[in-house]
Amino acid sequence: MKRKKVLIIDDDVSILEVMQLVVNELGCETYTFPTWKSETIQEIINIAPDLIILDEWLIGVKGSDLCIILKSINQLRRVPVILVSGTEGLAEIARKSFADGYVEKPFDISEIEEIVMKF
Known part of the structure; x- marks a missing residue:
């Protein structure tokens, strides 16, 4: 059986590591990006993820964009694509950016588990 591939993009390394541990515990393959560069899109295409968890506030760019x-x-x-942020109005930001869902920070581990299992 093919393992689900989950890509996590967050510039807060501690949050990135926690999410990676949680997703790995669910038996998924995880890929992480602490920064965003123009070549990241091609890397994402090559990975062919089943789910992307994306922080709203990255250095120099918004996750919603x-x-x-x-x-x-x-x-x-x-x-x-699931947006993650402590930003006010995240539900509306997610809707406008065509995200498939959102998780507000601070989040419970169970919320991340639920999202990964749902998608």
Whole structure:
């Protein structure tokens, strides 16, 4: 049986590590990016993730803007993207950026587990 591939993009390394541990415990393959560069899109296409967990506030770019870009790429348009942030109005930001869901910080580990199992 194929393991689910989960990509996590967050510039807060401690949150990135916690999410990676949680996702690994669920038996998924995890890929992490602590930064965003223009070549990251090709790397994501090559990984072919089943789920992307994306922080809203990355250095120099908003996750919601990246979500719009990811959803416009043929190979990635059907990949669920979940925005993660402590930003007020995250539900509306997620809706406007075509995200498939959102998790507000601070989050419980169970919320991440639920998202990974759902998608």
